[in-house]
Amino acid sequence: MAKKQVVSATINGNATEFLCEPRQTLLEALRDNLDLTGTKEGCSNGNCGACTVLLDGHPVVSCLVLAMEAEGAEVTTIEGIAPSEGLDPIQQAFLENAALQCGICTPGFIVATKALLDTNPSPTENEVRFALANNLCRCTGYDKIVRAVLDAAERRKASV
Amino acid sequence: MHEFEYVAPRSLADAVAVLSRLNGQAKPLAGGTDLIDQMRMGRYQPGTVVDLKKIPELVRLELSSAGLRLGAAVPCRVINEHPAIASDYSALKDSTHIIGGIQIQNRASVGGNLCNSGPAADSSPSLIALGAVCVVTGPKGTRDVPVEQFCTGPGKNVLQPGELLVELKFPSPAANSGSAYERFIPRYEMDIAVVGVGASVTLDAAGETIISARIGLGAVGPTPIDATSAAALLVGKSATRETLELAAEAARGLATPIDDMRGTVEFRKHATGVLVRRVLETAIQRAKGLA
Numbered sequence: 001m002a003k004k005q006v007v008s009a010t011i012n013g014n015a016t017e018f019l020c021e022p023r024q025t026l027l028e029a030l031r032d033n034l035d036l037t038g039t040k041e042g043c044s045n046g047n048c049g050a051c052t053v054l055l056d057g058h059p060v061v062s063c064l065v066l067a068m069e070a071e072g073a074e075v076t077t078i079e080g081i082a083p084s085e086g087l088d089p090i091q092q093a094f095l096e097n098a099a100l101q102c103g104i105c106t107p108g109f110i111v112a113t114k115a116l117l118d119t120n121p122s123p124t125e126n127e128v129r130f131a132l133a134n135n136l137c138r139c140t141g142y143d144k145i146v147r148a149v150l151d152a153a154e155r156r157k158a159s160v
Numbered sequence: 161m162h163e164f165e166y167v168a169p170r171s172l173a174d175a176v177a178v179l180s181r182l183n184g185q186a187k188p189l190a191g192g193t194d195l196i197d198q199m200r201m202g203r204y205q206p207g208t209v210v211d212l213k214k215i216p217e218l219v220r221l222e223l224s225s226a227g228l229r230l231g232a233a234v235p236c237r238v239i240n241e242h243p244a245i246a247s248d249y250s251a252l253k254d255s256t257h258i259i260g261g262i263q264i265q266n267r268a269s270v271g272g273n274l275c276n277s278g279p280a281a282d283s284s285p286s287l288i289a290l291g292a293v294c295v296v297t298g299p300k301g302t303r304d305v306p307v308e309q310f311c312t313g314p315g316k317n318v319l320q321p322g323e324l325l326v327e328l329k330f331p332s333p334a335a336n337s338g339s340a341y342e343r344f345i346p347r348y349e350m351d352i353a354v355v356g357v358g359a360s361v362t363l364d365a366a367g368e369t370i371i372s373a374r375i376g377l378g379a380v381g382p383t384p385i386d387a388t389s390a391a392a393l394l395v396g397k398s399a400t401r402e403t404l405e406l407a408a409e410a411a412r413g414l415a416t417p418i419d420d421m422r423g424t425v426e427f428r429k430h431a432t433g434v435l436v437r438r439v440l441e442t443a444i445q446r447a448k449g450l451a
C-alpha cells in the first residue's frame with residue numbers, strides 16, 4: 001500500500017488533519033476516513049452531482065477530486081450547511097416544497113444551491129436550471145427542486 | 161483506483177524534472193475531470209500523478225496589449241467569468257461555458273481539454289478559430305506548437321514523455337473582429353458534442369467586407385479540424401448569407417465524421433454546414449458590436 005499521507009484542511013470551518021492514501025478521492029476520504037457520510041456517492045464519474053461539496057467556496061464533484069488536493073483548502077459539505085440549531089433556509093425550503101423523495105441527490109442539490117444563492121441571490125428559473133444541470137434526480141422530476149430553490153432565495157432575502 | 165504517488169511541484173522546473181525522471185510513468189493532473197475517471201476505469205495507471213495547479217505559470221491568466229496568455233490549468237469558470245474574455249475572445253467564453261455543468265467548470269481546464277485530445281473537445285475549435293499557440297516545455301526546452309498541429313489522433317498529441325503544456329498564447333483581437341462557438345447536442349447541457357464549430361471573423365472598418373476568418377471543426381474527424389480552405393473563401397467578400405453558405409458548403413466537404421450512437425455521417429456533415437453558417441453569423445454580429 002502506498003504510504004498514507006497527512007492532509008490538513010479546513011472542513012466545515014474546523015481545522016482538520018486526516019490520513020489518506022493518494023489514490024483516495026475526496027469523496028472517499030470524507031465518507032470513509034472522516035465519517036462525513038452526508039455527501040453521497042452516485043455515479044463516481046462526475047455526472048450525477050450527488051457528491052457535490054464546496055472547495056474554497058466553489059461547488060465541485062468530490063468523486064473527481066483527490067483527497068490530497070484538499071491540502072490547505074476549505075471544504076464545505078452538507079454537514080456544514082445547517083446552523084447549530086435548526087435548518088438552513090435552503091433545507092427548510094426543500095422540505096416544505098417536497099423537493100425530495102429518496103433523498104440521495106438532496107445533499108448535492110443543497111450544496112450546489114448554496115453556492116448558487118451565495119453568488120446570485122435572485123436567480124431566474126432558467127439560471128437555477130442551468131446552475132443545477134450537473135445534479136441528477138431520479139425521483140422528483142426536478143420541478144419541485146427548482147421551486148424549492150426559488151423559494152429558498154425568497155426566504156434568504158426575508159431573513160436578512 | 162490503483163495505487164499511485166501524488167506530487168504537487170511548485171515550479172515548472174520541478175514539474176519537468178519529475179515528469180522526465182519518471183519518463184512516461186507519470187501523468188499530469190489539472191482539473192482531473194478526465195484523468196481521475198480514466199484512472200478509475202483502469203485506462204491509465206500512472207505510478208505518479210503530478211498536480212500542476214501549484215505552478216504559477218499554469219494558473220495564470222494575463223491580458224495585455226500582446227494578447228492573452230492562458231495558463232493550461234486555469235479552470236473554465238475563471239475563464240468564462242472574465243469580462244475581457246467575453247468581449248475579446250468570445251469563442252473561448254462560449255466553449256468554457258458549456259463544458260459540463262458548474263461543478264465541472266470549477267475544475268476542468270482548457271489545457272486538460274486539449275491534452276486529453278478528444279475529437280469532440282469543446283474548446284479545440286475555439287482555440288483554432290482564435291489562432292492559439294501552445295507553449296510546451298520539457299527536458300529539451302520550450303517550443304511553440306500552433307494549436308491546429310497539437311492533436312494527432314483520438315487521445316493522441318505531440319507531447320513527448322516529460323513534456324507538458326504550460327500555456328496557450330492568443331494574439332490580441334483585431335479591430336472589428338468577433339468570434340463564437342456552438343455545438344449540436346440533443347439536450348441543452350451536459351452532453352458530448354455531435355458537431356462543434358468555432359469561428360472568428362475580422363471585418364473592414366465599414367463592417368461590410370470580411371478581411372480574414374478562421375474556422376475550427378470538432379467531432380467530425382479523428383482530431384479537431386482547421387478548416388482553412390473553407391475560411392479562405394470568405395476573404396474579400398461581403399458578409400452576406402450567400403458568402404457564408406460558400407464556407408458552410410466547403411466545411412461540409414472537410415468533415416470526415418464517423419457513424420455512432422450520437423449521429424450518422426450524413427447528419428454530422430449536414431449539421432457541420434448549418435453550424436458553420438450560424439457561428440459565422442454570430443461572429444459577424446459580434447464583430448459589428450451587435451451581439
Ligand SMILES: Cc1cc2nc3c(=O)[nH]c(=O)nc-3n(C[C@H](O)[C@H](O)[C@H](O)COP(=O)(O)OP(=O)(O)OC[C@H]3O[C@@H](n4cnc5c(N)ncnc54)[C@H](O)[C@@H]3O)c2cc1C
Pocket residue numbers: 045046047187188189190191192193194195196197212232233258259260261264267268269270271272273274275276280281282283319323324325326350351352
Ligand atoms: C460530467 C462531465 C461532463 C463533461 N462535459 C464536457 C463537455 O461538455 N465538453 C468537453 O469538451 N468535455 C467535457 N468533459 C470532459 C472534461 O471535463 C474536459 O475534457 C476537461 O476540459 C478536462 O480538463 P481537466 O483540467 O479536468 O483535465 P485532466 O483530467 O486533469 O487532464 C486531462 C488529460 O490531459 C493531461 N494533462 C492535463 N493538463 C496537462 C498539461 N498542462 N500538460 C500535459 N498534459 C496535461 C492529463 O494527464 C490527462 O491525460 C466532461 C467531463 C465530465 C466528468
Ligand code: FES
Pocket residue numbers: 040041042043044045046047048049050051052061062063064
Ligand atoms: S458521485 Fe460524484 S458526480 Fe456522481
Ligand code: FES
Pocket residue numbers: 099100101102103104105106136137138139140
Ligand atoms: S430524491 Fe431520489 S434521486 Fe432525487
